[in-house]
Amino acid sequence: MNSSITKTCRICGRETPYDELVKHKECSYGVDALCKTCSRAKANEWYHQNKDRASEVNKNYQARNREKYKTYKKEYAQNNREKLKAYHERWRALPENAEYRAKVNIVSAEWRNANKERQRKNVKQWRINNPERSRTNVRNRRARKRAALGKHSARDVRVQLEKQVHIATAPKVIVSLIANGSRQIHCIRRMIRLLKCHKHRMAQQKMPTCKSSTYCNSLLL
Numbered sequence: 001m002n003s004s005i006t007k008t009c010r011i012c013g014r015e016t017p018y019d020e021l022v023k024h025k026e027c028s029y030g031v032d033a034l035c036k037t038c039s040r041a042k043a044n045e046w047y048h049q050n051k052d053r054a055s056e057v058n059k060n061y062q063a064r065n066r067e068k069y070k071t072y073k074k075e076y077a078q079n080n081r082e083k084l085k086a087y088h089e090r091w092r093a094l095p096e097n098a099e100y101r102a103k104v105n106i107v108s109a110e111w112r113n114a115n116k117e118r119q120r121k122n123v124k125q126w127r128i129n130n131p132e133r134s135r136t137n138v139r140n141r142r143a144r145k146r147a148a149l150g151k152h153s154a155r156d157v158r159v160q161l162e163k164q165v166h167i168a169t170a171p172k173v174i175v176s177l178i179a180n181g182s183r184q185i186h187c188i189r190r191m192i193r194l195l196k197c198h199k200h201r202m203a204q205q206k207m208p209t210c211k212s213s214t215y216c217n218s219l220l221l
Contacts, residue, residue: 005029011038 005018016035024032047054062069077084091097112119127134 005031007031007033009033009035009038011035011042 006015007018007021008014009016009021010033012035014035018029018031020035020037021031022034022036022039023030027033092101
């Protein structure tokens with residue numbers, strides 16, 4: 001029944017199907033004579049003309065629905081990680097936001113100094129909830145200290161090696177690269193050279209690719 005219902009949008013005048021109309025329980029069929037496109041444009045215009053009032057309305061709503069809003073933000077962040085990352089990078093690149101960022105950094109530093117115990121607990125809990133990201137951050141920090149480029153994680157290394165199924169892995173080299181966090185070019189070249197050497201020896205001996213640490217590690221001696 002709903003699929004056959006249409007209404008004329010009172011703003012753009014377009015004949016709009018039911019699914020593209022704004023819901024309104026007091027209107028006939030539970031939808032308003034307003035398409036979603038025009039509704040978004042109208043709401044956006046009102047927001048820019050009434051930013052102070054909109055901010056107050058949002059704060060009141062968040063205060064009344066704290067848990068609901070917190071759950072929504074968490075789910076949205078998890079489902080739109082790349083989108084939010086791109087947005088934040090664009091925002092940080094704008095010169096007019098530099099002063100605001102400086103103020104936020106000062107306020108954040110003051111809060112951390114005044115709540116050191118709570119900050120430690122938050123960091124500890126985050127590391128427990130995000131073990132892979134925590135290890136990646138540690139490796140990248142160590143790499144930056146060594147003046148080495150790159151931000152790939154241990155998982156990135158494993159994925160690339162799994163794609164190259166014709167090359168055997170040399171565990172000691174890879175473990176060294178992952179554990180030490182080194183991204184320097186001479187380490188990567190050394191790993192590639194050893195992997196190729198291992199592949200060549202396997203071909204000469206007509207042996208299947210071996211992943212045991214005994215033989216692979218003998219290449220490093």
